[in-house]
Amino acid sequence: MTECTSLQFVSxxxxxxxxxxxxxxxxxxxxxxxxxxxxxxxxxxxxxxxxQSQSWAQDKKLILRLLSGVEAVNSIVALLSVDFHALExxxxxxxxxxxxxxxxxxxxxxxxxxxxxxxxxxEHSDSPRRLRLVLSELLAIMNKxxxxxxxxxxxxxxxxxxxxxxxxxxxxxxxxxxxLPSLLPIVDVAEALLHVRNGAWFLCLLxxxxxxxxxxxxxGLIKNGERQDEESLGGRRRTDALRFLCKMNPSQALKVRGMxxxxxxxxxxxxxxxxxxxxxxxxxxxxxxxxxxxxxLLLGTNAKVRTWFGTFIRNGQQVRGKYLYRLRIRIFxxx
Numbered sequence: 001m002t003e004c005t006s007l008q009f010v011s012x013x014x015x016x017x018x019x020x021x022x023x024x025x026x027x028x029x030x031x032x033x034x035x036x037x038x039x040x041x042x043x044x045x046x047x048x049x050x051x052q053s054q055s056w057a058q059d060k061k062l063i064l065r066l067l068s069g070v071e072a073v074n075s076i077v078a079l080l081s082v083d084f085h086a087l088e089x090x091x092x093x094x095x096x097x098x099x100x101x102x103x104x105x106x107x108x109x110x111x112x113x114x115x116x117x118x119x120x121x122x123e124h125s126d127s128p129r130r131l132r133l134v135l136s137e138l139l140a141i142m143n144k145x146x147x148x149x150x151x152x153x154x155x156x157x158x159x160x161x162x163x164x165x166x167x168x169x170x171x172x173x174x175x176x177x178x179x180l181p182s183l184l185p186i187v188d189v190a191e192a193l194l195h196v197r198n199g200a201w202f203l204c205l206l207x208x209x210x211x212x213x214x215x216x217x218x219x220g221l222i223k224n225g226e227r228q229d230e231e232s233l234g235g236r237r238r239t240d241a242l243r244f245l246c247k248m249n250p251s252q253a254l255k256v257r258g259m260x261x262x263x264x265x266x267x268x269x270x271x272x273x274x275x276x277x278x279x280x281x282x283x284x285x286x287x288x289x290x291x292x293x294x295x296x297l298l299l300g301t302n303a304k305v306r307t308w309f310g311t312f313i314r315n316g317q318q319v320r321g322k323y324l325y326r327l328r329i330r331i332f333x334x335x
Contacts, residue, residue, distance in 0.1 A: 004244070007166070011033060012248060015249050016251075018040065018208055023059045026063075035072060038171065039209045042076040042077060045064050046077065072168075080175060087110075090110050110132040110136040118137065118157070118158040119162045130172050131172055138176070141157070141192040152233055152235075161198065174209045178210065186207075190206070191221065203244070204248050214249055218242060222265050225269075227308065228267065228315060230268045239266055246273055250277075272323050272326075290330060
């Protein structure tokens with residue numbers, strides 16, 4: 001997803017701080033880094049906690065102090081003040097209408113009388129309407145995914161493309177998923193984001209604001225993935241998105257690689273994660289790890305895995321697959 005390369009992603013340091021709710025480390029983040037995590041932090045500060053301990057009460061005070069004076073906090077507080085029960089009811093009605101009339105219908109219960117394009121509507125809308133705009137667009141993409149029978153499509157969407165409103169659209173997305181988890185299962189939302197521009201960036205922000213979902217999201221994306229990821233646009237976008245997630249949480253990269261082998265999907269991702277993991281190691285150690293990984297797949301006792309990875313090697317030799325080429329260069333050099 002080359003469209004994401006100019007955007008700021010959540011750093012491994014920031015993601016770990018979110019996972020551990022390490023308020024001291026969160027306080028050390030720069031303003032741009034902290035901005036990406038505001039949806040979760042504002043919810044932490046405002047929602048009644050399950051943890052009633054004195055230590056959490058102190059942490060909550062520190063979070064409130066951290067958020068004070070941050071301009072974007074006010075807009076997120078406004079988003080959280082909306083009647084989500086009524087919003088969910090209207091969303092359910094819209095889904096029923098789409099199912100009845102067909103997924104391509106332009107009818108919408110959530111959003112009516114659009115006077116301008118989605119970006120201008122978003123700019124001029126209050127918080128309740130912004131939630132409805134993003135929810136309607138997201139549900140339309142999710143419905144199309146469910147009806148596509150695995151065939152990849154790319155959806156142009158102003159809400160996910162306008163550089164001026166990316167952060168605000170991400171705020172709305174994160175709040176919607178957190179407040180309406182039964183309507184918007186995080187794995188289904190992740191799957192939908194693969195189909196829009198800047199999808200990997202939105203996906204990383206979503207997971208960073210629900211850090212406990214990391215393994216669930218990765219497992220879901222791999223399970224729904226292609227057996228050979230370099231052969232299609234969808235496979236390449238899925239692999240790129242998962243690599244961004246693993247760069248944000250590098251301690252789990254090899255666990256994600258294990259999911260790849262277990263599912264026999266996305267072999268290029270498995271190679272890419274191995275290359276990423278070994279690139280900072282001493283040369284011989286890195287090469288040894290690569291050789292062990294590849295030989296373990298090709299010479300192991302699991303016939304399904306051997307066939308799957310052997311197909312990846314053969315296909316990569318025929319079309320000079322990107323990840324196979326990098327693997328060969330890493331092991332043998334420029335021969």
